[in-house]
Every structure is written in structure tokens, then in C-alpha cells.
Amino acid sequence: MRTADAIISLLLLGFSIYVIVGALHLSYMRGGVPGPGFAPLWIGLGLGIASAANLIRTWTTLSPKVSLVEPSAIPRLVGLAVMTVLWVAVIPLLGMVPSLALFMAGIVWMLGMRRWPILFLLMILVPLGFYLVFERWLGVPLPRGVFR
Amino acid sequence: MEILSGLAQGFAVAFTPANILFALVGVTVGQLIGVLPGIGPPAGVALLLPLTFGMDPTSAMIMFAGIYYGAMYGGTITSVLINVPGEASSVMTTLDGYQLALQGRAGAALGIAAIGSFIAGISSVILFSFFAWWLVRAALHFGPPEYFALMVLAFTLVIGLTGRSPLKGFISLLLGLFLSIVGVDILTGLPRFTFGQLKLLSGVEFVPVAMGLFGIAEVLSSVEEKEEAEFVKADLRLRNLFPTIQDWVMSRWAILRGTLIGFFVGILPGAGATTASMISYAVEKRLSQTPERFGRGAIEGVAGPESSNNAAAVGALIPLITLGIPGSATTAVMMGALLMYGLRPGPLLFQQNPQFVWGLIASMFLGNLLLLAMNTMFIPAFTSVLRLPRAILNAFVIAFSVVGVYSIDNSLFDVWLMLFFGLVGFFMKKLEYPAAPLLLALVLGEILEMSLRQSLLMSQGSPLIFLTRPISASLLALSLVTLFPLLYRGVKGLSLARKASMIPRT
Numbered sequence: 076m077r078t079a080d081a082i083i084s085l086l087l088l089g090f091s092i093y094v095i096v097g098a099l100h101l102s103y104m105r106g107g108v109p110g111p112g113f114a115p116l117w118i119g120l121g122l123g124i125a126s127a128a129n130l131i132r133t134w135t136t137l138s139p140k141v142s143l144v145e146p147s148a149i150p151r152l153v154g155l156a157v158m159t160v161l162w163v164a165v166i167p168l169l170g171m172v173p174s175l176a177l178f179m180a181g182i183v184w185m186l187g188m189r190r191w192p193i194l195f196l197l198m199i200l201v202p203l204g205f206y207l208v209f210e211r212w213l214g215v216p217l218p219r220g221v222f223r
Numbered sequence: 224m225e226i227l228s229g230l231a232q233g234f235a236v237a238f239t240p241a242n243i244l245f246a247l248v249g250v251t252v253g254q255l256i257g258v259l260p261g262i263g264p265p266a267g268v269a270l271l272l273p274l275t276f277g278m279d280p281t282s283a284m285i286m287f288a289g290i291y292y293g294a295m296y297g298g299t300i301t302s303v304l305i306n307v308p309g310e311a312s313s314v315m316t317t318l319d320g321y322q323l324a325l326q327g328r329a330g331a332a333l334g335i336a337a338i339g340s341f342i343a344g345i346s347s348v349i350l351f352s353f354f355a356w357w358l359v360r361a362a363l364h365f366g367p368p369e370y371f372a373l374m375v376l377a378f379t380l381v382i383g384l385t386g387r388s389p390l391k392g393f394i395s396l397l398l399g400l401f402l403s404i405v406g407v408d409i410l411t412g413l414p415r416f417t418f419g420q421l422k423l424l425s426g427v428e429f430v431p432v433a434m435g436l437f438g439i440a441e442v443l444s445s446v447e448e449k450e451e452a453e454f455v456k457a458d459l460r461l462r463n464l465f466p467t468i469q470d471w472v473m474s475r476w477a478i479l480r481g482t483l484i485g486f487f488v489g490i491l492p493g494a495g496a497t498t499a500s501m502i503s504y505a506v507e508k509r510l511s512q513t514p515e516r517f518g519r520g521a522i523e524g525v526a527g528p529e530s531s532n533n534a535a536a537v538g539a540l541i542p543l544i545t546l547g548i549p550g551s552a553t554t555a556v557m558m559g560a561l562l563m564y565g566l567r568p569g570p571l572l573f574q575q576n577p578q579f580v581w582g583l584i585a586s587m588f589l590g591n592l593l594l595l596a597m598n599t600m601f602i603p604a605f606t607s608v609l610r611l612p613r614a615i616l617n618a619f620v621i622a623f624s625v626v627g628v629y630s631i632d633n634s635l636f637d638v639w640l641m642l643f644f645g646l647v648g649f650f651m652k653k654l655e656y657p658a659a660p661l662l663l664a665l666v667l668g669e670i671l672e673m674s675l676r677q678s679l680l681m682s683q684g685s686p687l688i689f690l691t692r693p694i695s696a697s698l699l700a701l702s703l704v705t706l707f708p709l710l711y712r713g714v715k716g717l718s719l720a721r722k723a724s725m726i727p728r729t
Contacts, residue, residue: 076653079654083650083654087394094416097415097416101408101413101415104684105410107680107683107684108410108679108680109672109675109676109679110410111410111413114400115401115415115416118397118400118404119401121393121397122401125393126394128390129390129391129394132390143654144447145447151446152446152447155443156646159439159621159642160642163625163639166635171626171629175622178618178621179618179622182614182617183612183618186618187612188612188614197618201619201622205626208274213274213276213277213630215629215630215633216633217626217630218629218635
């Protein structure tokens with residue numbers, strides 16, 4: 076956990092430099108009032124100082140060795156994240172409703188529910204419910220993909 | 224007199240069939256969110272947000288407020304029956320509520336919590352009417368310097384009161400401020416930090432950020448948690464839910480003190496319902512003549528904190544509605560929603576949309592009544608929700624978040640943004656960075672920068688304007704006073720760390 080905290084602090088420190096450099100390209104004051112560069116400069120400086128302080132604190136305090144994520148949960152966690160990203164990636168191709176049916180069945184199966192009648196019902200009822208609420212009731216044009 | 228006529232107007236708005244229905248939906252969803260561990264009120268409000276576009280803003284806010292205080296009632300059930308707080312604010316209830324359940328008195332614990340919450344809810348709504356009216360009178364004299372100072376005070380309080388490390392709270396706040404400046408600068412029309420994305424020219428939308436930080440991140444975190452809930456066997460028929468006369472006698476002052484503590488702590492930005500319930504528990508234990516009973520099934524240990532968290536949920540709406548300054552993640556989501564409906568919360572809201580404000584206040588009387596009925600008659604129905612497999616719930620929350628965020632602007636970019644913030648939120652949670660300051664700063668950042676610019680325009684560039692106006696000077700002084708303990712804690716932490724580093728590691 077300490078290593079993760081330090082890595083995040085380092086990333087934040089790098090990000091603060093990016094913000095400061097970006098702010099220097101914008102004018103600091105304009106016509107007596109703060110210009111577009113004023114707020115980002117102070118935000119970047121604050122972020123830099125705070126993340127440096129956190130980095131020092133992280134490296135100098137003794138903390139018990141705890142892993143960031145429970146090791147046994149990592150496969151489920153990664154699976155959940157990957158399947159969600161895959162689903163969103165295929166929405167333009169397959170359309171929102173059909174891809175949602177696949178996602179529901181896939182994710183519920185992966186998270187440990189292996190009863191086929193329930194998976195089958197989820198594949199039908201959830202996308203149907205979403206279609207009725209969002210497309211029919213709220214009038215949102217959901218992506219159709221190849222089923223256009 | 225003005226308050227009474229306002230309330231009468233409010234009841235006329237709140238008691239229309241549509242608004243009664245929205246109050247019922249709100250408190251039911253809130254109760255469910257309270258029962259389900261892992262999903263909190265900010266996620267609940269953010270999840271329902273896409274469904275409210277095109278709706279009357281008053282009805283939407285009646286529903287959202289119902290979710291907020293409804294969750295406070297719901298969180299009790301799991302605390303008492305399975306020793307797991309459904310809501311962070313019910314954590315203190317696990318100490319004595321679960322012990323009471325083990326002694327076969329689950330009904331009494333749930334009953335006193337429901338009745339105490341009801342008394343606290345109704346009393347705080349009455350306090351709300353008076354305080355809000357009084358605060359609005361004062362805030363009408365506020366100009367940009369006062370607003371700037373008020374936001375600075377809100378930020379310092381939020382940093383100090385949320386999370387364990389003020390430093391991490393400060394970093395979270397700065398990240399939120401950074402997100403708020405992304406997009407075209409209003410003053411000059413220049414784009415700032417848009418990363419070459421056209422969609423970012425109009426800024427970072429707050430809904431994908433809120434849903435990512437509080438919806439997706441919570442689902443990711445819940446994957447690690449234990450799946451099976453073990454219930455204490457309890458007879459929850461209505462007759463068993465009424466506390467005995469002795470319970471009443473022991474709890475009456477706890478309910479009253481809890482209400483007052485909750486209401487005033489709730490008003491403070493960043494403090495919220497969890498802090499209120501902790502203070503209330505500590506006060507009851509301190510004042511008790513038999514403090515050794517606490518943690519072993521003291522009924523006052525349930526009555527006080529439960530009244531207190533409900534009162535805090537109502538109190539937290541005061542700074543949002545009267546000043547336009549949200550103090551918690553849930554009220555920040557509500558503020559974002561109000562801005563999207565075209566309503567700017569603040570003192571002018573009372574003048575320009577009295578039916579909105581008073582309608583919302585009056586609806587809380589109704590909502591609390593509905594919750595009392597639910598929590599005395601339908602507890603078994605709500606506990607059955609806990610038997611819903613976590614896998615289905617998680618899949619449903621992700622699906623609802625993705626389709627919901629897409630529907631706001633028909634944009635997959637927003638969906639990707641939400642997933643990104645889901646990941647950010649997950650790591651923030653793991654590394655104990657509080658997410659509430661980020662969301663608060665995102666919602667308020669633009670107004671903060673604008674009020675700073677307006678103030679300096681008024682003073683022709685002199686920052687002394689913040690110190691020469693009495694209200695802004697006092698608010699800034701108060702911010703400094705709030706900041707001192709934080710700085711002291713920070714410096715002390717660093718020096719302790721340095722000392723620790725001198726000890727050779729073996």
C-alpha cells in the first residue's frame with residue numbers, strides 16, 4: 076500500500092508540473108483581474124507542494140504492510156473492469172441493447188452466478204427494461220450499431 | 224408569519240399526486256440504498272439523475288431529498304440485523320443495535336431507531352424552515368467577495384472534516400478545482416487543458432465524474448467484500464417493533480440531543496451524518512450513569528446516533544438551498560442537478576422560486592411520515608433485498624450507470640469519462656483520498672473563480688477588498704482558524720515521521 080501511495084504521489088507531482096507549465100502559457104493577469112492562467116498556476120503549485128509532502132510522509136512513516144487489493148479478489152476485479160471496458164467498446168458496433176444482454180449474462184456469470192435460467196432471464200428482461208425506460212419513455216436514441 | 228404562509232404554499236406543492244409519488248419513490252429508493260451495503264446516497268442520486276431530465280425540478284429534488292434522508296433510515300436495518308452498516312452513518316448503530324438483536328431485542332432497536340429518526344426528521348424540518356429563512360435574509364446582502372470567502376471556508380471545513388488525512392483531502396480538492404477549470408475560459412474565451420478533445424471545450428461534466436467516483440468505484444470495491452450476510456433471527460412483526468416504556472424513558476433525551484447535534488453538525492460542510500452520529504454516541508456514553516452498558520446493548524446508543532444522522536441529512540440541505548454551497552457529496556450532486564435544471568441555489572432561489580423551496584421543505588414532512596410507516600410495517604420486505612445476489616446487483620449498477628450517463632448527452636465520451644473516474648475513485652478509496660472534496664470543488668470551482676474575478680473587478684485589482692468588508696473578513700478569519708489545527712496536525716505528522724525515520728529499520 077505504501078508503494079502504491081508513493082507511486083500515486085509521484086504521478087500527482089508529475090501532473091502538477093504539467094499543470095504549472097500549461098498555466099505559464101496562459102496570461103496570469105488581464106486588465107487588473109486574474110487571467111486564464113491564474114487559477115491553474117495556483118492549483119498546480121498547491122498540488123505540487125501537497126503531493127511532495129505526501130510523498131515525504133509516505134516514505135518516512137512506518138506503516139504495516141497491507142496489500143492494496145485482497146489478492147484473492149484480483150481476478151474478479153480485473154475481470155469486471157475488462158468486461159465493462161469491452162462492453163463499452165463494442166456498443167458502437169453491436170448497439171446498446173444487444174451488447175447489454177451479452178454484458179449482463181457475462182458479468183453475472185463471471186461474478187459467480189452460474190444458474191442458466193436466471194442468466195437467461197437477465198439477458199432478456201434487463202435489456203428490455205432499459206429499452207422501455209430510456210428509448211421509449213425518455214426518448215433517448217440509444218446506439219443501434221449494425222442493427223440500424 | 225412569512226414562514227407559515229411559505230409552508231402553506233409548500234404543502235400545496237408537495238401534496239399534489241405527482242409529488243407524493245416522487246416523495247414515495249425517493250424514500251423507497253433511499254431506504255433500499257440504505258439497506259444495501261456499498262451503494263451510498265451520492266451514487267443513488269447520481270444514478271437516478273438521468274431519469275429526471277425533462278421532469279419538474281421541484282419533483283426531482285423532492286425525490287433526491289427523499290433518497291438522502293431515506294438512506295439514513297435504511298442503514299439501520301443491516302446494522303442491527305447483520306452487524307454491517309448499510310450506510311456509513313449507521314456505523315455506530317452496529318455497536319449496540321447488533322447486541323440488542325443478539326439478546327432477542329432487534330424489534331426494539333429497529334423500532335426506537337425508526338421513531339427516533341421520525342422525531343428527529345420532523346423537528347429538523349421545522350428548524351430548517353426557521354434557519355433557512357433567517358440565513359437567506361443575511362445572505363441577500365452577500366456580494367462576490369462574501370461568496371468567495373464563504374467558499375474558502377467551506378473548502379477548509381471539508382478538507383478538515385472528511386477522511387483521515389487533511390493532506391489527502393486537500394489534494395482531492397485541488398484535483399476537483401483543476402477539473403472545474405477545464406474548458407473555455409469565460410473571461411477570455413481561451414481553451415484551458417482540453418487535451419485536444421472537442422467535448423472538453425464545454426468543461427468536464429459533473430455527472431460522469433459523480434457516477435464514476437461513487438457508482439463504479441463502489442462496485443469495484445464491493446467485489447472484495449464478503450458475499451454472504453448472516454442474519455440474526457428476529458421476530459419483526461409490528462407489535463414487536465414498539466419500544467417498551469422503559470426504552471422510551473431511557474431514550475427520550477438521547478433522541479432530543481441527537482436531533483440537535485445532528486442538525487447543527489449537518490449544517491457544517493464536510494461534517495455530515497456519520498460525524499453527527501459519532502458525536503451523538505460519544506455524548507450519550509459520556510452523560511450516561513451506566514456507561515459500561517454501551518457496546519453491550521444500550522438502547523440510547525441506538526436512539527441517539529440514529530436520530531442524529533437523520534437530523535444531519537436535513538441540516539445538510541440548509542447551506543445548499545440557502546447559500547448555494549453544498550457540504551457533502553450527496554448535496555454536491557444535488558447542486559449539480561439544480562444547475563443542470565437551470566436553477567441556481569442560493570438566497571435568490573427563495574425569492575424567485577418560493578414554490579420550489581417551500582415545496583421541498585413541506586415534502587420532507589410527508590417523506591418522514593412515509594418512512595416511519597415503511598420502517599414499522601415493511602422491514603421484512605426490505606431485509607429480503609439483502610438476499611439479492613451481489614453479482615446481479617453489481618451488474619445492474621454498472622449497466623444503469625453506463626446507459627444513464629450515455630442518455631444525458633447521447634455521448635460515449637461521457638461513458639469513457641465515467642469509467643476513468645470509476646478507476647480513479649477506486650484507487651482514491653483504497654488509498655484513503657476522500658472523494659467528496661473533489662466533487663465539491665468540481666461543482667463550485669467555476670463559481671469560485673468567477674467570484675474572485677468579480678471581487679477584484681469591484682476593487683480595481685486590490686485584494687484588500689476581502690479584508691475591508693466585515694463579512695468576508697470574518698469568514699476568511701474563520702477559515703484561518705479552521706486551517707491552524709490542520710497545519711499543526713500536518714507539521715506534527717511530518718516531524719513524527721522524521722523521528723520515526725531515524726529509528727533504524729530491522
